[in-house]
Amino acid sequence: MEVVSKIADLKARVAAFKASGKTVGLVPTMGALHNGHASLVKRSVSENDVTVVSVFVNPTQFNDKNDLANYPRTFEADRDLLAGLGATLMFAPTADEVYPEPDTRSFSYPPTDTVMEGAFRPGHFNGVCQIVSKLFAFVEPDRSYFGEKDFQQIAVIRAMAAEHFPSLTICPCPIVREDDGLALSSRNTLLTPAERQIAPAIFKALSRSIAFSKQHSVAETKQSVIDEINSVDGLEVQYYEIVDAIALRSVTDWNEAEHIQGCITVFCGHTPIRLIDNINYK
Numbered sequence: 001m002e003v004v005s006k007i008a009d010l011k012a013r014v015a016a017f018k019a020s021g022k023t024v025g026l027v028p029t030m031g032a033l034h035n036g037h038a039s040l041v042k043r044s045v046s047e048n049d050v051t052v053v054s055v056f057v058n059p060t061q062f063n064d065k066n067d068l069a070n071y072p073r074t075f076e077a078d079r080d081l082l083a084g085l086g087a088t089l090m091f092a093p094t095a096d097e098v099y100p101e102p103d104t105r106s107f108s109y110p111p112t113d114t115v116m117e118g119a120f121r122p123g124h125f126n127g128v129c130q131i132v133s134k135l136f137a138f139v140e141p142d143r144s145y146f147g148e149k150d151f152q153q154i155a156v157i158r159a160m161a162a163e164h165f166p167s168l169t170i171c172p173c174p175i176v177r178e179d180d181g182l183a184l185s186s187r188n189t190l191l192t193p194a195e196r197q198i199a200p201a202i203f204k205a206l207s208r209s210i211a212f213s214k215q216h217s218v219a220e221t222k223q224s225v226i227d228e229i230n231s232v233d234g235l236e237v238q239y240y241e242i243v244d245a246i247a248l249r250s251v252t253d254w255n256e257a258e259h260i261q262g263c264i265t266v267f268c269g270h271t272p273i274r275l276i277d278n279i280n281y282k
């Protein structure tokens, strides 16, 4: 696996692969790679001749300076993991390389980017669209892979890709979980042992709500999840929304949409660490 940090080198390598007829998969990441990322890379390696993995902590998607400063960075371990998984190219640029001047583009795909994370993290999805659209333009991949833990992010990226990169296929990949159900996330490494112990209560509550939802309304199901999680000392739900899985509009009735997803964000511990998760109802 080759590691490149310059856009010109990335483009030159990818152009050479494409000239020999190879298909290209792109896995955008912010590093601190775990088995969830590994599942995306493995899938790309199995579906494409060439897999490019970007490792870049994108400043424009952080609306909190501390969150950006504390985001885990593990370059050597990431490089070794990617090489072992059979990735072809690792693209690890500096912020100046990606943003030689401020990116003033704005992207807007309501309601996908205005609800939930969009409401609580203003500007977050605009930053995600800025970096992901740049990566799509640099690599022009055939397919790009994203984890369903960031369920809303996939909906926003789908909308952005439909507008600007219509021939690109967005490939959502299932959430990878720890044995106790906690969704894998780079942020999990920031949890103290005590926080790590209580965090699985999030997925427990979501899982239990599946059976509960068969006998109860959307509002009752939503409240039961919030109450169960808030009853754990150290956990506090920021929002739990039950939404149609495409436009991400809140539903009030289980028959209102073909596919329904519950999306949650929970503050864990005193720092606190913000954990997100989601579950499919139908």
Ligand code: PAF
Residues within 6 Å of the ligand: 028, 029, 030, 056, 058, 061, 128, 131, 132, 150, 153
């Ligand atoms: O999901 C992430 O890690 C990031 O939001 C992404 C898609 C790599 C863009 O920086």
